[in-house]
């Protein structure tokens with residue numbers, strides 16, 4: 001059975017229960033016409049002032065073909081956003097099976113263990129199978145860590161490629177074996193590449209941008225993204241060193257912004273970043289956290305906001321150009 005997920009959750013448990021996780025964000029944004037899903041959600045009554053990711057997920061579930069039909073959804077009800085909770089209520093009323101998954105309020109491996117056990121009980125996943133699935137996924141996560149290293153240390157992987165692989169690790173495209181073999185082919189082909197030479201090294205913080213051409217625009221401006229903050233978190237590259245509960249306790253995204261800022265600060269030093277672009281989604285509570293990004297990060301930071309899927313508008317482009325010129329100066 002395909003199980004939809006609205007954010008990163010312990011997919012090891014879903015695989016162990018014999019199901020296929022399907023990240024609904026990826027399904028929405030990779031569609032040739034993602035705005036169609038937003039229109040479907042608005043027709044169903046979602047306000048225009050709701051985050052486009054939430055509307056996109058809802059529209060995707062309304063419109064999915066029989067082949068990909070998803071009737072069970074794991075909603076992250078703690079550690080994501082209140083929009084997700086409301087989305088879960090609507091989906092339940094629509095007749096879907098909604099399984100809430102709530103990260104502990106603060107990182108705590110013991111509490112996380114109980115939370116993971118709750119999910120395992122709900123899905124009927126046995127402990128030895130969960131352990132086996134973790135052992136299957138850990139080497140892939142290690143290879144993703146290597147891909148990330150090749151991005152910032154060897155300059156062999158573009159920011160867009162880096163983002164694509166790391167984001168897709170939230171569900172391993174539903175098929176870890178295929179994901180792994182494609183990743184290995186990609187890594188092998190890097191041997192024939194010359195390092196990318198860009199004047200400016202950037203970090204991209206925040207939720208994955210809904211903009212379709214941000215990486216290409218930065219590339220044209222001679223700037224490389226060598227740190228994708230949240231996608232790297234989705235990949236949990238530290239997993240092989242930890243138990244499953246520790247692995248998801250080190251994941252910064254569900255917790256207070258201080259831990260995310262610490263992770264970003266470390267990346268600034270290690271990856272020798274010149275600046276940070278903090279992407280925020282329109283109507284997202286995380287826009288408020290941008291105040292702390294501005295207050296606490298010592299590195300030049302540009303905040304970008306977008307609402308709908310599509311290319312960068314003229315005003316945003318001018319702001320990016322000015323920021324890059326300032327960093328070059």
Ligand code: SF4
Pocket residue numbers: 051052053054080081082083084207281283284285286
């Ligand atoms: S972008 Fe913000 S509002 Fe939208 S789903 Fe993510 S956390 Fe929630």
